Amino acid sequence: MTDATKITNGSLIAAEKVEGTNVYNTKGEKLGTVEDIMIDKVSGRACYAVMSFGGFLGMGEKHHPLPWSTLKYDKSKEGYVVNLDKAVLEKAPTYDEDDFTWTPDYGRRVDQYYNVPTYWL
Amino acid sequence: MTDATKITNGSLIAAEKVEGTNVYNTKGEKLGTVEDIMIDKVSGRACYAVMSFGGFLGMGEKHHPLPWSTLKYDKSKEGYVVNLDKAVLEKAPTYDEDDFTWTPDYGRRVDQYYNVPTYWL
Numbered sequence: 001m002t003d004a005t006k007i008t009n010g011s012l013i014a015a016e017k018v019e020g021t022n023v024y025n026t027k028g029e030k031l032g033t034v035e036d037i038m039i040d041k042v043s044g045r046a047c048y049a050v051m052s053f054g055g056f057l058g059m060g061e062k063h064h065p066l067p068w069s070t071l072k073y074d075k076s077k078e079g080y081v082v083n084l085d086k087a088v089l090e091k092a093p094t095y096d097e098d099d100f101t102w103t104p105d106y107g108r109r110v111d112q113y114y115n116v117p118t119y120w121l
Numbered sequence: 122m123t124d125a126t127k128i129t130n131g132s133l134i135a136a137e138k139v140e141g142t143n144v145y146n147t148k149g150e151k152l153g154t155v156e157d158i159m160i161d162k163v164s165g166r167a168c169y170a171v172m173s174f175g176g177f178l179g180m181g182e183k184h185h186p187l188p189w190s191t192l193k194y195d196k197s198k199e200g201y202v203v204n205l206d207k208a209v210l211e212k213a214p215t216y217d218e219d220d221f222t223w224t225p226d227y228g229r230r231v232d233q234y235y236n237v238p239t240y241w242l
Contacts, residue, residue, distance in 0.1 A: 007161050007240045012168060012223045015136035015158040037136040039158065039167060040128050044189040046165035047133060068165040102133045119128045 011073075015039075022079035023051055023071070031089070034080065038065065038102065040119075047119065048110070049080070053089070062094040067116045084114075132194075136160075143200035144172055144192070152210070155201065159186065159223065161240075168240065169231070170201070174210070183215040188237045205235075 021034045032053040037046050048065040071080040093110050104120040111118035142155045153174040158167050169186040192201040214231050225241040232239035 007168060007225070007228065007242065011162050012159050012228070013162050014171075015139070015160050015167075018136070018160065018162070037160065037165075038133050039136050039139060041132050041134050041139070041194045044158075044167035046136075046160060046167065047128060050135075071165075073162045104128070107128065107133070121128065 018049075022077070023049075024074070024077060024079055024081050025086070026081060026083050028077075030079075031082070031086075032064070035063070045119075047107075062096065063098075063100065064089065064092060064094050065110050066092075067111055067114050069116050070114050139170075143198070144170075145195070145198060145200055145202050146207070147202060147204050149198075151200075152203070152207075153185070156184070166240075168228075183217065184219075184221065185210065185213055185215050186231050187213075188232055188235050190237050191235050 015037055018034055018037055023031045023034060025031055032051045034049045035052040036050045038048040038050060039046050046068045048067060049071055051064040051066055052061060053064060066082065070082050070084065072082075073079075074081045093106070093113055107120045108118050111120070136158055139155055139158055144152045144155060146152055153172045155170045156173040157171045159169040159171060160167050167189045169188060170192055172185040172187055173182060174185060187203065187205075191203050191205065193203075194200075195202045214227070214234055228241045229239050232241070
């Protein structure tokens, strides 16, 4: 098992390049891609991966924020794996706007939905 | 003082938008901008901010990686402040290539130069 507190060779990646990294479920099916990472400016911690599940020519495309702790990086797949049911993802909090403004309430709602501890004050 | 383990309203930012955030010294002089963030894919921790100090039409522009812990976010400035002498920055490790490959040795060299604990194995 990888010690998550240590950087290993090849584990460092430019934020710009995380964009487009594939996300799979535990069956190995591709769910979508990471379109951006939400970072806490103060601590530098990546808090959410914002996923995109497709959409038609960008119309109707939804932004799905996933708490970072729900994603595990799988080196053999060169992508992230989430242990989440499709039905769970379909009903998950999403937003439409590219310039969406995160509020603590919204962040807590996302964390609660995925049943992970929240870091919001 | 801000608790760095908590997300506060307005502290969450998209990695894409950190690009271009100004970096100042403690005198308030602008040193440059953040051009990218190096993230550990496994832990999700931002490990380095890669700064750009200008350059002429992109020629001779150097990439300056700074350990994340050397940067403090200053809300009033909407930018990062580093407590580093210009002379220290001028002699700091840099790289030229956009597609530079980080090695543990290089990472440890950067950490050592700035006298911060290293997370590299």
